[in-house]
Amino acid sequence: MKIFIKWIRRIVIAFFVFMIIVYTTSYMMPAPILGQGHYIKLYDNQNQLYYQSNQQSNDVTLKDVSNDFIKSIVAIEDHRFYQHRGFDPVGIMRAIKANLLESKKAEGASTISQQYARLMFLTNDKTWSRKINEAFLTTRLEAHYNKNTILEGYINTVYFGHGIYGIKNAARYYFNKHPKDLDLNESTLLAGVVNGPEYFSPFKNMKRAKARQKIVLDRLVEEKYITQQVASKTLQTPFQLNQDRSSSLINAYPYFKDTVIQELKDLGFYSEDYINQGLNVQTTLNRSVQDELNQTVSQLMKDRDELEVSSLIVDNHQSGVLAMIGGKDYETSQFNRATHAARQIGSTMKPLLYYVALENGFSPTTKFKSEPTTFKLDNGKTYSPTNFNKKYAYKDITLAQAIAVSDNIYAVKTHIFLGEQALVNALSKFGFTHISPHPSLALGTLNTNIYELSKMYTTFANEGIYNDVHTISKITNNNGDILYEYKPTNKELLNKESCLILNQLLTAPFDKRYSTYASATMANYPTKTKFAVKTGSTSFDSLCAGYNPNYTILSWTGYDDNREMNMASDSKIPKVIFQTMANSLQKEDVWYKPTKKLQQIPINPISGDYLENGIIYWFKNS
Structure with missing residues (x-):
């Protein structure tokens, strides 16, 4: 037992030394430039831009977004976001306990800062080099930007399914609204979608979307943002989903654009790994002929x-x-x-x-x-x-x-x-x-x-x-x-x-x-x-x-x-x-x-x- 405790102590000390090095290095390094990558731009055969995906809408500030959504996304994705410095020790310990001791379904402990770093700069590779790079990028974000800037970047970048990135596009796609006009019902739905956009989309499965929304509402009750009575009433309120979703999309030469996207998929480039790098796609389109x-x-x-x-x-x-x-x-x-x-x-x-x-x-x-x-x-x-x-x-x-x-x-x-x-x-x-x-x-x-x-x-x-x-x-x-x-x-x-x-x-x-x-x-x-x-x-x-x-x-x-x-x-x-x-x-x-x-x-x-x-x-x- 003493040997086990000794090894645990060594691991903890090594971890803290590593984090001190990481944070010190991050403060000394320049601030990472936000807003790069995570887009698809299509150019015609004269090299003129004719379409840019709205996968990142950097013009949305926190004051332009419903407080209900901001509270919901923080509560469900990282409820200690304003307390930690990029990594959540409590969350990490909870994940270790769930994954190793309780043999439950694997549980993650990624914070909003980590997710944002991964979305903006990295890929989803499950390698140690990616995890180390993510750690450095997360601490650089925390070292050089305040929490609201990080949160703002995150909600502008996160994926909501159906090819939609960012809260501005999601609000328009799902409800044909501006982000600031989202009510509690709509906000908790969108916050829940983020965890599994293709799985929890109400357009694909309303039952799963409602089940996920309940988890978000329960978290808001725990955070004392709403009462249980409000949560129950919200859960029983039907969604008024946007029935004309095509009109909410930017459709420059839409059939041609869709064919290009399909070709990107066939070539293996329509993935987060590549989109995170920013994709500039020169196409064969001749706009005058089209x-x-x-x-x-x-x-x-x-x-x-x-x-x-x-x-x-x-x-x-x-x-x-x-x-x-x-x-x-x-x-x-x-x-x-x-x-x-x-x-x-x-x-x-x-x-x-x-x-x-x-x-x-x-x-x-x-x-x-x-x-x-x-x-x-x-x-x-x-x-x-x-x-x-x-x-x-x-x-x-x-x-x-x-x-x-x-x-x-x-x-x-x-x-x-x-x-x-x-x-x-x-x-x-x-x-x-x-x-x-x-x-x-x-x-x-x-x-x-x-x-x-x-x-x-x-x-x-x-x-x-x-x-x-x-x-x-x-x-x-x-x-x-x-x-x-x-x-x-x-x-x-x-x-x-x-x-x-x-x-x-x-x-x-x-x-x-x-x-x-x-x-x-x-x-x-x-x-x-x-x-x-x-x-x-x-x-x-x-x-x-x-x-x-x-x-x-x-x-x-x-x-x-x-x-x-x-x-x-x-x-x-x-x-x-x-x-x-x-x-x-x-x-x-x-x-x-x-x-x-x-x-x-x-x-x-x-x-x-x-x-x-x-x-x-x-x-x-x-």
Whole structure:
């Protein structure tokens, strides 16, 4: 027993010597600079700031905050805050007793000063070096700043869940109030949320939020700030939560911003460890392009009731997203249809099918008969696709005309001729997995979104070279250290010559000379400069995807509940978006050049025969 007491005495003495050294050193060191880090700033492709997270709102002083909240947060997080010098000996001993002697759930003893030091300057690593650094930072805070300054910094920095930092933003998000107007009921709720923001949020679980609020109220009773009667009455009072939380957020290009945040998460940088350093994110956003896309879509979607829209514009040279719309009204719905929808893509699938065909000996003049056809499948079943409006040529048509009018019979015949697995294999190159081969796949029964689809079209546009479509170019921290920089992989995913032939073929939908038994799909939506394009439609979706060497433009319209689109004007919206943005983006013709492995041959658009003044397509050399 004497040996045990001797060792305890040594540990206590060593601890006090250590703390004396820490405090002495802290007084000699300069005051830590407050207000650095703990933010996310987004910059456009011209390096202009367009969004800054409100994760730290330093403009809120204690006099701007309800006394009920100040008392509540101190009571529940560190009720001896004004008595200790950064570390709470009583709290430490209580935690040791609970953790070691009583075998209860692990209990912490972090003071508000420690939490603030960790939030502002450190990470959540459970290492001894982090704990030692935290100790020094805590004592430096206590040595150079008074308690109110530390408390003020803390309530401006602490996390309240839902991406909200600081009491100013939390009051607005949860109750649509200023911090000084929070009553006891609201204050105790917010003070309780801090302990587990995702767990105790009333928007996620009201029962847990009320249970946590009771703990805060009981602590206020112990501190003699309120009576038990007031606590009981407050606990029984319902919350008047903010029902329009989107309006309380700063929404600069919101769908684009949300995509950047998701990419930060995917890259592993959307964590407290990195946010504490301050994140400066250079994005691919072009604000002038985004503003024009916003205006175009806004005009087209006016008075469209519940019809929804998504649109995407990509810079093909870097595969960077220049502009994005995920819906017609972000405040009504934050669901990003450009990146998260799962919709059938219709005939926008066909270019990949025809790329596979070109790789297997097809040319612009390869013919199949366009007529009503019932296909007998290997499993004994039959499949009877139809053309749009049941219009058929009732004769052989070329691949060029099949593309121009989007003939479904030609597509399915091509698909079955190649073998249904061939298209599945091609899709797997773009990350589409677990797809079953089926004749209908040729007509776009794949469920995806225009963001994923853009990866295919930008590869066509880049002559077979694949790079990840992205929104983030570079990430630096508050010190200017480069944490991440996008590097193109330039993966040769598709054959260059087949892509070039396909790109030239995809100009056919604009050509009225193909409008015989059916209309060329983009004949009424010509662009001022040369583009490749493909439309797609189902009973529930309408799409348009097109490109030139510089830009890829994709758009979709439909209803979220998958109801049919009965108005023809609704299905035309993606075409109008494409035409408008193509004419705005490209002022001069920029087009591809055939390689030495290709020859240019003018053909009759209908028969496919050589015609001196016909349409020029590209063919592989024999």
